[in-house]
Amino acid sequence: MYKHFFKRFFDFWISFIALICVSPLLLIVTIWLHFANKGAGAFFLQERPGKNGKMFKVIKYKTMTDERGEDGELLPDAQRLTKVGRFVRSTSIDELPQLINVLKGDMALIGPRPLLKRYFPFYSKEESLRHTVRPGITGWAQVHGRNTVRWDDRLTLDVYYVKNLTLLLDIRIIFMTVKNVIKKSGIVDVPDSMFESLDDERKKRLSKEELLAFMHSVDKDFIPTLTEQAGDLDAYATKLCSPIADLFFEKDDINRVKGVVAVYAKERENPNAFITFVASGQEFRHQGVVRRLLNATIEYCKSEGKKSVELFTHNPAAVELYKSMGFAMLEEGKMKLEI
Secondary structure (H helix, E strand, C coil), rough: CHHHHHHHHHHHHHHCCCCCCCHHHHHHHHHHHHHHHCCCCCCEEEECCCHHHCEEEEECCCCCCCCCCCCCCCHHHHHHEEEHHHHHHHHCHHHCHHHHHHHHCEEEEEECCCCCCCHHHHCCCHHHHHHHHHEEECCCCHCCCCCCCCHHHHHHHHHHHHHCCHHHHHHHHHHHHHCCCHHHHCCCCHHHHCCCCHHHHHCCCCCCHHHHHHHCCCHHHCCHHHHHHHHHHHHHHHHHCCCCCEEEEEECCCCCCCEEEEEEECCCCCCEEEEEEEEEHHHHHHHCCCHHHHHHHHHHHHHHCCCCCEEECHHHHHHHHHHCCCCCCECCCCCEEEC
């Protein structure tokens, strides 16, 4: 009853009363942003998918200018974000205009955040359940890290909310949201600076079949000890594709795998990350693929709060490469980088 009737009833009246109460603040912020954005306007409207995939225009405060470089392209987000815009984002005031979307019925106060239209083809069948309810201003994923949560985890949290939607859960989310806003928890000035967009990330994701084919194609010397211990490349590929492994890939223009790094870094109680597979295709090794992928992996491990990265190798050329990147030899075949 709550999900199908009372939730919308509460959304309408709460958003209506809230808009009246915050209207003086909205007027002040609108004027403030109008001048701070150098003529770019105070509001940002963008088409997003709502309930059952129906498109609507989400309303947010515009926190960046439209300044462009000499090439005519928009400057990076970090350069266009104004001081006023940073304040509006850090206090979550930029979300308040969405109360209008709630009043209109496009959104709910609580639900999965409305994401970009171009992400549609990249949801799994399970993740698509997020579109069976109205998107929200705040939600279960937002109170568990907001933009600091990786895509897979964020979408899993959205599905959990859809499957467990109750009045008590919504009340819990409201209290957690207020707490996070006061503490300014999980807020990132430029969200895209932490992770790739969902479409870019999933375009690069390999299937188990692609990974297995690649592992069979590379030199044995480039497959570390753990692979040999597994004894079966098929079993090892399955292990790498399991939820506990994070894979970093690079492909060429015709979608061939250039290189792969697999790292176990999700067990937060363990201070180290363990690289279990590092390889590059023979024809790509002169391009610095391994170095680029390892650098990306190291940055990821830092973001996961790891203190060091360990890997195993018996390949002399690989040892020299890892040494040049700061890895130290601990013992035969084992190297470590303090981060």
